[in-house]
Amino acid sequence: MSALETRLNYEFADRRHLKRALTHRSAGPDNNERLEFLGDGVLNFVIAAELFERLPDAPEGDLSRLRATLVNEPTLAEIADEIGVAELLTLGPSETGDGSRRRDSVRADTVEAVIGAVYIDSGFDATRDLISRLYTDRLEQLPSADDTKDAKTRLQEWLQARGRQRPHYELVRTEGAEHCRTFVAYCRLVDSDVGAEGQGSSRRKAEQVAAMTVLERVRRASSE
Structure with a gap:
């Protein structure tokens, strides 16, 4: 002490x-x-x-x-x-x-x-x-204030600023024992074929990981 x-x-x-x-x-x-x-x-x-x-x-x-x-x-x-x-x-x-x-x-x-x-x-x-x-x-x-926004919020704002539809999320599967379960979620853009999986200790965290991957992909594609 x-x-x-x-x-x-x-x-x-x-x-x-x-x-x-x-x-x-x-x-x-x-x-x-x-x-x-x-x-x-x-x-x-x-x-x-x-x-x-x-x-x-x-x-x-x-x-x-x-x-x-x-x-x-x-x-x-x-x-x-x-x-x-x-x-x-x-x-x-x-x-x-x-x-x-x-x-x-x-x-x-x-x-x-x-x-x-x-x-x-x-x-x-x-x-x-x-x-x-x-x-x-x-x-x-x-x-910065923008950096504090979660990935799902940032992806939605990015899409809305361009007049595009909100993404769709779904739980793909869960893995592992009850006390240490891993969730796998999928984020898909409804107006294109862009999508990604994410893993996390909860459904929300898995969706956030998937959203971040999709956001990185659409940003990269728009800058090319």
């Missing part, structure tokens, strides 16, 4: 808050779920306020997409790796050996719980300072 405090540049007045933040629900009733809920709310507000100040001319839609990019599961999982919380997480016996520690969702939830623990331990100002430290590089290197 001392090493984690050093990486966070924050020392807990009551380490019981940090211990709870590092306890998965599978390990017992005194777990990090409530702290995760609190940390999620504080994180969303602090990032929203940062974006509001940094981008005074950005419309609400752009701000919402940028915030979603900064507080989503993959980004929080990256932060978890940067501060090394996964290795300190206490899991129940059923979760210890099945790879749960490395799941993006578990690592992301733990970061939110740590943020919630700091809020309980020291209040809003200390929590805002912590979030600012965790997000320094990401806030300095914000993506």
Whole structure:
């Protein structure tokens, strides 16, 4: 815990808050779920306020997409790796050996719980300072608003701008066991023979991959 405090540049007045933040629900009733809920709310507000100040001319839609990019599961999982919380997480016996520690969702939830623990331990100002430290590089290197749109949205906007019909999506098949299923989706343009498959851990993710492939193909074709 001392090493984690050093990486966070924050020392807990009551380490019981940090211990709870590092306890998965599978390990017992005194777990990090409530702290995760609190940390999620504080994180969303602090990032929203940062974006509001940094981008005074950005419309609400752009701000919402940028915030979603900064507080989503993959980004929080990256932060978890940067501060090394996964290795300190206490899991129940059923979760210890099945790879749960490395799941993006578990690592992301733990970061939110740590943020919630700091809020309980020291209040809003200390929590805002912590979030600012965790997000320094990401806030300095914000993506463009268009880059934050998902692939399905970008493909649809590209087609609509050219008076073309919306693409069609269908689930082709699912593969693998129930607990680690892979979905395969197909994206097809209804006014041409362009189409592509995509794979993902959910139908939505598979459709996004397929849409990105189709978008790359039509953009490349239009520039030739």
